[in-house]
Amino acid sequence: MxxxxxxxxxxxxxxxxxxxxxxxxxxxxxxxxQVGTCLLKDIVDIHPLSEDDELDLMTQIAKVIYPGQEIEIKLPERGSVASEGAYQYSPPMRKLVEEHQWILRLLALIPALIE
Known part of the structure; x- marks a missing residue:
């Protein structure tokens, strides 16, 4: 798994x-x-699922991937829990968000650059 x-x-x-x-x-x-670069293990970190729901989710996925086999599910360790209201991105998404922030900063400078 x-x-x-x-x-x-x-x-x-x-x-x-x-x-x-x-x-x-x-x-x-x-x-x-549309990005789809997150790893399956990131899903349990990003989305606010209870441990029981995480186990149920991964068990169902394992049954699809390994039909008819008994698979022991060992959930990946959870990352640090984000404070309420904050969103925790997977590493690939975090990189995209950071790049987006730089693009917005550059766009904000355009008026000063053309003067």
């Missing part, structure tokens, strides 16, 4: 479409995300 935790979510959904339905059932919107 560790190998699956380190796979990008879009590739996993492409290979196993039922995984997308499972994620949607837990209100995890990976199927509509």
């Amino acid at each position: 560790d190998k699956i935790f380190n796979r990008d979510i879009k590739g996993l959904i492409d290979e196993f479409p039922e995984v997308g339905s499972i994620l949607e059932a837990f209100q995890v919107g990976c199927t509509t995300c």
Whole structure:
């Protein structure tokens, strides 16, 4: 299962479409995300799921990926919990957000640059 935790979510959904339905059932919107670079293990850190829901989610995903096999689910360690109201991005998304912030700063400088 560790190998699956380190796979990008879009590739996993492409290979196993039922995984997308499972994620949607837990209100995890990976199927509509256009980036898709998050790893499966990031999903449990990013989305506010209880430990029971995380275990249920991963168990259902394991049943799709390894049909008919008994798989022991060992959840990845949780990252630090973000303060209420703050959003915790996965590393790839955090990089995109930071790049977006730099672009916005550059755009704000354009009026001064053209004068």
